[in-house]
Structure formats: structure tokens, C-alpha cells
Amino acid sequence: MDALTVRGLCRRFGNLVVLDDVSFTVPAGRIAVVVGPNGSGKTTLLRCVVGADRPDDGEVLVDGRRAYETDAWVRSFVAAALDDIDFFPDLSVVEHLELLAYAHGGPVEPVAEVLTELGLDRARDQLPATLSSGQRRRLALASCFVRPRRLLVLDEPEQRLDVRGRAWLADRLRDERATGTAVLMASHDAELIDAVADSRIEIGG
Amino acid sequence: MTSAATPDRTAAPPDVPTARQLRARLRRARRRHHHRGLGDLLTDVYLVVLFVAMYGWALVSDLRAYLGSPAGGAADPGERYWIAVAALLAVAGLGWRALRAVGPLLVSAAAQSWAAGAPVDRRGWLLPRFVVLLGAVGGGGALLGVGLAFVARADGGGDLAVAALAGGGWATAALAAAVLAQASRVTARWPRLLGAGLVVGGVLLTVGVVVSHFAGGRLGRPGAWLAGGAVVVGLPLAVVLTVRAVRALPRVDRAALTTGAQFANAAATAAVMLDPTLLAAVVESRRWRGVGRVHSRRFRAGRRWWVLLQAEVRRLGRHPGALAAWAAVILVQYAVAVAVPSVAGSAQVVGAYLAADRLAGGLRSVSRSPGLRRVLGGGDGGNQVAHVVVPAVGAALWWLATLPVGGAQPGWLDAILVSGVVVAVHRAATRRPMDYDTAVADTPFGMIPVGLLSQVLRGLDVVAVLVVAQLVLS
Numbered sequence: 001m002d003a004l005t006v007r008g009l010c011r012r013f014g015n016l017v018v019l020d021d022v023s024f025t026v027p028a029g030r031i032a033v034v035v036g037p038n039g040s041g042k043t044t045l046l047r048c049v050v051g052a053d054r055p056d057d058g059e060v061l062v063d064g065r066r067a068y069e070t071d072a073w074v075r076s077f078v079a080a081a082l083d084d085i086d087f088f089p090d091l092s093v094v095e096h097l098e099l100l101a102y103a104h105g106g107p108v109e110p111v112a113e114v115l116t117e118l119g120l121d122r123a124r125d126q127l128p129a130t131l132s133s134g135q136r137r138r139l140a141l142a143s144c145f146v147r148p149r150r151l152l153v154l155d156e157p158e159q160r161l162d163v164r165g166r167a168w169l170a171d172r173l174r175d176e177r178a179t180g181t182a183v184l185m186a187s188h189d190a191e192l193i194d195a196v197a198d199s200r201i202e203i204g205g
Numbered sequence: 206m207t208s209a210a211t212p213d214r215t216a217a218p219p220d221v222p223t224a225r226q227l228r229a230r231l232r233r234a235r236r237r238h239h240h241r242g243l244g245d246l247l248t249d250v251y252l253v254v255l256f257v258a259m260y261g262w263a264l265v266s267d268l269r270a271y272l273g274s275p276a277g278g279a280a281d282p283g284e285r286y287w288i289a290v291a292a293l294l295a296v297a298g299l300g301w302r303a304l305r306a307v308g309p310l311l312v313s314a315a316a317q318s319w320a321a322g323a324p325v326d327r328r329g330w331l332l333p334r335f336v337v338l339l340g341a342v343g344g345g346g347a348l349l350g351v352g353l354a355f356v357a358r359a360d361g362g363g364d365l366a367v368a369a370l371a372g373g374g375w376a377t378a379a380l381a382a383a384v385l386a387q388a389s390r391v392t393a394r395w396p397r398l399l400g401a402g403l404v405v406g407g408v409l410l411t412v413g414v415v416v417s418h419f420a421g422g423r424l425g426r427p428g429a430w431l432a433g434g435a436v437v438v439g440l441p442l443a444v445v446l447t448v449r450a451v452r453a454l455p456r457v458d459r460a461a462l463t464t465g466a467q468f469a470n471a472a473a474t475a476a477v478m479l480d481p482t483l484l485a486a487v488v489e490s491r492r493w494r495g496v497g498r499v500h501s502r503r504f505r506a507g508r509r510w511w512v513l514l515q516a517e518v519r520r521l522g523r524h525p526g527a528l529a530a531w532a533a534v535i536l537v538q539y540a541v542a543v544a545v546p547s548v549a550g551s552a553q554v555v556g557a558y559l560a561a562d563r564l565a566g567g568l569r570s571v572s573r574s575p576g577l578r579r580v581l582g583g584g585d586g587g588n589q590v591a592h593v594v595v596p597a598v599g600a601a602l603w604w605l606a607t608l609p610v611g612g613a614q615p616g617w618l619d620a621i622l623v624s625g626v627v628v629a630v631h632r633a634a635t636r637r638p639m640d641y642d643t644a645v646a647d648t649p650f651g652m653i654p655v656g657l658l659s660q661v662l663r664g665l666d667v668v669a670v671l672v673v674a675q676l677v678l679s
Contacts, residue, residue: 014497054391054460069458072221072324084463086314088231090239096319099234103227103323105220127238143318 001064003028003151003182004049009058011044018044022058024201028150031173031183033197040204042186043083046155049184050080062151076104079149081140081157087128093139094124097146104147114145117168134160145172152176154185158192170195224329227320257348265352272356276547283424284414288544289357291410297379298403304383305396307472308465309338310457317463328454335454339380339447346376359432367432374439381446387461388453408536415539479661480639482573489566492524499523509583513591517567521595527563531599534560535606542610550612550679551672553604557626558668561600568592568634589635596634597627614679625671633664 004026011019018041026032034042047053049060051069060067067074087096097111115121118138123131131139137160144152158166166189173196176183187193193200222230271277310331312321321330350372351365359368386396417424468487475484502519504512521527538556542549571577571588581588604611604623614622643656659666 012497014495016497051459052463054458056391069460070327070456072326075322076221076324084314085318088235088315088319090235091319092238095234099231100319100323102222102230103320103325105222105324147323 001028002026002061003030003063004184005061005064006045006049007059007061009045009048009060010056011041011048011053012056019048019055019203022201022203026151026182026184026199028182029177029180030198031177031185031196032199032201033193034184034186034201034203035188035193036202036204042203043155045203046080046082046153046184046186047084050078050082050153052082052084076148078151078153079144079147080153081144082153082155085140085143087136087139089127089129092125092127093120093131096128096139097142100143101146106146106148108146110146114142117145117172118142119165119168134162134165137161138165141169150181152181152183152185154183156186156188158187158189166192221324224325224332227323227325228330228333231316231320261348261352265355269356269358272545273358277545279546280544281418281423283426284418285544286426287410287414287424288540289353291407291414291540293407294403294410295407297375298400298405298407301379301383301400301403304379305386305400306465307469308387308462309342309380309383310334310387310454310462311465311469312459312462313466313470314463317459317466321462322459326455327457328451331454331457332451335384335450339377342380343373343377343443346379347373349376354432364432367436371432371435371439374436374443377443378439378446381443381450384450384457385446385453387465388450388456408533411536411540415536415543418543478639478641479657482569482636482638485569492526496523510587510591513581513588514594517592517595520567521564524566527566530563531560531603534563535603538607539610549610550614550675553607553611554622554626554671554675555668556607557600557603557623558629558664560603561596561626561630562633562664564599565593565596565630565634568596568631572635573638589631593627593631596630600626600630612675612679614675618675618678622671622675625667625674629664629667629671631664632667636660636663 002025006025007023009019009022010017022041022045024032034045036042044053048055051067051074062074062077065074067078069075091099094111094115097114098108101108101111115124118141120135120138120142123135126135128136128139137157141154141157144154157169161169170192173183173185177196177198183196311334312330321327347369350368350370353372354360354364354368359365382399383396386393389396414424468484468491471484471487475481504515534556538549538553541552541556545552568589571581571592578585578588600623604619604626608619611619637660639657639660641657643654643660646653646655
């Protein structure tokens, strides 16, 4: 069973066609990377997949079922880190992650592990306003790993990560694949793509 | 992921907290670092109520007194009545668009990322917001109804109650309908048609009244049955739509919830920072994104100012809404001349400013962006002159179109007023970014931030001087 199926997806802004009849599948335990030049619609595609944007045409299926963002089951299935993430100014790093774990009905134990893994241990009590852009990016990624997931959607996850961070990311994505999670990500990092991609989805070429 | 549709699979998976539990946990966590008690909240509410009551009462009572005075009352009651109905229709249409722009239901990006994006029950998460909105909008509509009835001197207890019920009912119905629109499919056309229909209805009614006025016709004024009819239709409609909206809450998706949040955040920041450009930037971005792609053409060769002028005209052609607004203000001027002829002269000055300001988008862009000015090259003066041509021509044409219903003044004063309007538009469009470190004057009325006010009122100050000049010299 494919974890994600996209059929005939179209998205237009006015008379500008950004996505034109995009179709692909991502089986469980596979990593698909969306590649294409700037402005080709990679982010728009990911936004349509997670329901942050409304496609003009086409459909998205998750685990073989038509996916609606309003469906709680779908929200529990798909974890995503896109550019539109924001933070509560008055909650610390660890409180954000514990809140998310609680909201998904899971234990808060994985939070400490994920914080360590992402090198956010020392920043656990910091408020978002004091974080660097790299730390914010790590927190966004951490939000995907403290909750249950079977499909992971990431928009250029390598952005603002240092060399060690990128190495960790590649390892983590391989771990996700090993546990059966499907991954759909957009990336410009050739090294990361070569290291993890099982398939490439080229758009806007 | 496709948006709001029909399947009933929205039950939360097991072990997921209820929306109420999640909200409570979020509130508890935030309170640990953010000490804001009930007293602070009540103080804020008190200040808002006091502000609305004081200034609302002053506005309503002054308006009522003026319209009842010999100068303000010099108009046919029937025509004035129907102009008011047309204005209500148009305002309702614009209000509908505003409701749709902000949601009306919205979730902040932070709440979406860390709470609402979880598999909690969507209706449970949105219902408290919906109820608060319903109360606020319904109450506001009722207050508006009472205010209008008081201005129209229908101030018996029964009349005011009917006006409150009509205003509250229709406002509640509008909010519930907006939530239904938010939960509907992206292809649904009725929300757009409803907004456009209300505005077009208001415009057509105004045109009809104005034409009838100049053709020498007389319009009757309907009796109290119209207000009674509004209650009879509005209240059941509000109940039905509210029930349907509550049922539709689980179908309001993330895209619909967060798009309005961007707009609402920009509006709130603009209001707090007294800087409307913060909101204008979001509105412009949405507008041009909706256009998407345009037909690019080479500019005709010529001097620098000529090319800049062509670009300015081309931009205007791609924004027909600005021209429509310019033309709509002409109709407003005619409507004012029919309904309240005593203020037609002052209204003409204000209207010319508003109309020309709609055409000053290029001047605003150039003035607010140092980067754009650097790229364009040349001096600031030359850039501004090239971009002030369109609003200046627009002001002059607007003035000519409204001459028959403007103030009775000599030709030389017309020329001065039009020039003054262009100066006002230029001043407003070349407003610098807000500087909050400005002078404060200690007056008998308290501390007044003079520097801040002078920045906010830049451009409007000239309009005020022009209105006084028009009143004195005409």
C-alpha cells in the first residue's frame, strides 16, 4: 500500500499555473525527494499535500484513503515541517515539544531524547525569541519526531543546519525509512539527496 | 491534501486529549511565563466599552442633531431614506468581504503548528471562538441598528428594540454564513456572488435615486413594515445559519484558518503600531498573487520620466479595482449632494482626496522603498514627480466629474482646492516609516504624542485645511 498518492494535482495563482497535473506515489518505508529549480512549485506541492494550501484540481490519498486535512486520522498520520511554522512567544523549547506530544496523545518521554539528538539540550528552557535561525529550524524538525507519524513531509530540511546537523538529518531520515515511515521532502542539497533518496520527483523542469 | 469536503471521519484517534483539555493545558503553560490576570482582561474590556460608548454616543447624537437642523435637513426625506438603504447594502457587501478576508474563524500560525494541527476534534477547538465571535458581531450589529434608529429619530422603546433585533439578527446571520463559506469547497461561488451582489445592489439603488432626483421624481418612504420585515426574516435566518455553521465547523480546514490569520495579524499590528502600511503590504501581496501572470510589453523609448510614467499607467491598468474605487467615489459625491446637500462642498474635497489616493499606489511604493529608489536611479524629486502625474490627473478629472454637485465656489477656488488635494495625496503617499521616538506634549487633556499624531495625520492635515478654506471662501 502506498503511504502517499498524488493524482493530477493542479495549483494556479490567477492565470499562473504553478503545478500542472502532478502525479506520483510514495510507498511506506521509502524516501521521495521533490527536485526542481527555484519557483518550480516544490513548496506549493508540499503545502497542498499537507493541506496548508488548497489545490485547484487533483487529489491526495494517504494510505489509500482520500486525504482531508479536516480528518483527525489524517492529521495523526502526517507530520510536516514547512516554512509556515511559528512559535508561542511565551513557551520554552521543551514546553512546545511536550505540548505537541500531549496533543497527539503520546507520552512526553521522547521529548528529552529528541532534544539531545537535535542538540537543543542547552536551549530547552529558552523562549523562541532567543533562538538562532538554526535552532528554530531544529525545533521545527523536532516537532515531527516527538509525535506518531507514518508520513513525513519536509520542506528543505537541510536549510540553516550546520555540517553536523546535516549528517544527523541524513541518519535520521534513514532511521525513519527503516521503521516504515514514508518521507516526502523538497531539497536543493545534492549530497543529502544522493545519501537518502529512493526516488526523485522532478517538477517545473 | 484536499480541502473541506464531506467525509465524516473526523473523530479523534484514541488517547488524544479533547479540545478542552488541550486548550486548558496550553493556557496553563502560557500562564507560567505570562502573568495576565482576570483583572487585566476586565480593564481592557472596560476601556473598549468606555471608548465605544463615549465616541459612539457623541457621533450618533451629533449626527442626529445635524440631520435635524435646518441646514442638515434640507433634503427630500424619501431620497435620503433610500440613499441610506443603498449605503447599508454597500457597507454590508464590503463588510462581508472583510469577514471573508479575516476568516472569520482563524487560528494563529503558532496554535496551528503546536496544537490545532494535532488530531484533536476540530469542532471542539473552534466552537469557543465561534461563540465569542457570534456574541461580538451580533452585539455590534444590534448596537449599529439602535444607533441608526436613533439617528433616524425612531427612538421609541419599541422602535429601538426592533432595530436592535434586526441589526443583531442580520449581523449574526452574516457571521454564520461567512463560517459556512469558510467551510465550503474552494470552487463554491456563492460567497463571492453574495458580496458582489450586495455592493452592486447598493450602487444600482444609488444610481436610481440620483437619476430620479435630477429628473425631478419623488420617492416615497416606506413605513415601519420594512424594519419589522427585517426582523421577521433576519432572526429565523440567523438561527438556521448558526445551526448550520456549528455543524460545518469540522469542515473548516487549515488553509482557511491560517490565511485569515495572516490578514488579522497584519490588521492588528497596523492598528497597534498606527501604521496602515503594514496591512496594505499584505493586501497588495494577496492582490498581485491573485493576478499571477501579466502580459509584459516593452516600454516606448523616451526620457526617464516618460518610461516611469508608462510603468505607472501600466500598473494601474493591472489594478482595475483602483479605478473602480475612483469611480465609486464620484457616485458617493452625487449621493451626498442628494441626501445631505449642505455638506456637498466639504465632501467634494474629501472625496477628491480619497479618489486620487487610490491612484497613488506607485508613489507610495517608490516613497516607502529605499531599495526601489536606488534601483530606479535619478533623484527622489524626479521619481516623485513622475509618479504624482496619475493621481494629479485623477484628482482633476474627478473634480470635473463632480462639479455639478460640488460646493458653489468661484473657479479660482476650484483650482486651489484641486491643487491642494494633490499636495495632500503627495504628503500622505510620501509618509516615512513610523518613528515612535517622538515628542509628547503635556496638555490640560493629558499627555498627547504630538509627533506620532503628525505622522499618522500627514496628508489628512492638508485635507482639513482645505475643508476649512472651502467653507470660508465659498
